[in-house]
Amino acid sequence: GIQVEQSPPDLILQEGANSTLRCNFSDSVNNLQWFHQNPWGQLINLFYIPSGTKQNGRLSATTVATERYSLLYISSSQTTDSGVYFCAGFTGGGNKLTFGTGTQLKVEL
Amino acid sequence: GAGVSQSPSNKVTEKGKDVELRCDPISGHTALYWYRQSLGQGLEFLIYFQGNSAPDKSGLPSDRFSAERTGGSVSTLTIQRTQQEDSAVYLCATSYGQGTEAFFGQGTRLTVV
Numbered sequence: 392g393i394q395v396e397q398s399p400p401d402l403i404l405q406e407g408a409n410s411t412l413r414c415n416f417s418d419s420v421n422n423l424q425w426f427h428q429n430p431w432g433q434l435i436n437l438f439y440i441p442s443g444t445k446q447n448g449r450l451s452a453t454t455v456a457t458e459r460y461s462l463l464y465i466s467s468s469q470t471t472d473s474g475v476y477f478c479a480g481f482t483g484g485g486n487k488l489t490f491g492t493g494t495q496l497k498v499e500l
Numbered sequence: 501g502a503g504v505s506q507s508p509s510n511k512v513t514e515k516g517k518d519v520e521l522r523c524d525p526i527s528g529h530t531a532l533y534w535y536r537q538s539l540g541q542g543l544e545f546l547i548y549f550q551g552n553s554a555p556d557k558s559g560l561p562s563d564r565f566s567a568e569r570t571g572g573s574v575s576t577l578t579i580q581r582t583q584q585e586d587s588a589v590y591l592c593a594t595s596y597g598q599g600t601e602a603f604f605g606q607g608t609r610l611t612v613v
Contacts, residue, residue, distance in 0.1 A: 422599050429529060432537075432589055432607055467549040477543070481599045486556045488593070488602055490551040 393418045393482045403497045404468045412463040412494045420480025420489065423454050423461050425458035428475040428493075434437055437463070437476075468498045502526075504605035506592050512611045515581055519576040521608045523592030531595040532575050534567055534601065538588045546590075549575060550598050582612045 408483040411495055414423070417445040425437040428488040438452040439447050440461065445452055455472075462480055505524040508599055510531040513519050514572040534546040549569040560566070564582075569575040579586055589609050 407567070422601070424601060426604075432609075434591065434593075436605040438602060442501065479602075481544075486548045486550070486598070487545050489545070490535075493542055 393420060393480075395420070395470065395480065397476075397478060397491040399494060399496045400492065401497075402452055406498055406500050408468050408498075409464070409466045410468060410496070412465070412496075414461040414463070414478035414491050416459045416480060417490075418482075419459070419469060420482055421476060423456075423478060423480040424488070425441065425452055425463050426460070426477045427472075428477060432473055434477070434485070437470055457486050465496075468496075468499065470498045472496060473498050501612045504581070504592055504594050504603055506590075506608050508608060509606065510607060510611075512613060513596055515612055516581055518578065518611065521590050521610070523577070523591075524573045524603060525573060525594035525596075526603060528594055529594035529603075530572065531598055531600070531602075532569060532592045533595075534573075534575070534577050535591045535593065536588045537591060537607075543591065545575035546577070579610075582593045582610075584612045586610060587612045 396415045398413045422441045440454045449466045451464045472473045476494045479488045482489045507522045530551045532549045535543045547567045549557040564580045567577045589607040591607045593602040593604045
């Protein structure tokens with residue numbers, strides 16, 4: 392099956408630092424999404440980004456579908472950014488949203 | 501409704517009992533997905549419904565698991581004869597159509613004792 396790898400698996404930042412999270416997929420996926428899973432387990436939608444670049448406040452994302460990767464940029468990180476970041480893309484004709492392995496982010500004061 | 505609603509939020513059950521988990525989708529969303537997340541793990545696909553089409557059940561781990569979606573709206577995930585390894589958070593997501601942006605509910609935390 393299609394594999395979705397995320398890097399780095401773990402990341403510790405000082406508040407105010409910037410970071411880039413990467414999502415690589417082994418085959419073509421459609422309609423990539425980025426989620427933030429907060430410490431309470433809720434999955435929050437960050438971006439729906441099949442291709443191109445989008446920005447929302449301190450976050451932005453870029454997907455290059457032809458090269459099978461997506462990047463999530465976090466600028467001026469805050470403690471509330473802590474949690475797990477997942478990318479996911481539709482495979483199997485749109486029947487299945489396949490999740491990446493996740494990046495565990497901790498932002499410290 | 502405003503978002504995907506799941507109930508109950510938490511469920512503790514004894515090994516061997518049956519449980520039903522409910523998902524109320526966002527109004528107008530025709531696609532519905534069930535996922536399972538074990539402690540500290542990623543999300544495991546279970547089943548997918550799209551409109552009136554036959555569901556994609558390829559992710560169900562055993563025949564103890566089943567799901568239905570009545571009238572293209574509310575969905576129920578049933579686990580029969582629960583086992584301790586069924587303990588996990590069960591998440592439901594819905595989207596407007598096949599392959600469009602998916603939104604998740606808050607999940608049901610199932611503990612089998």
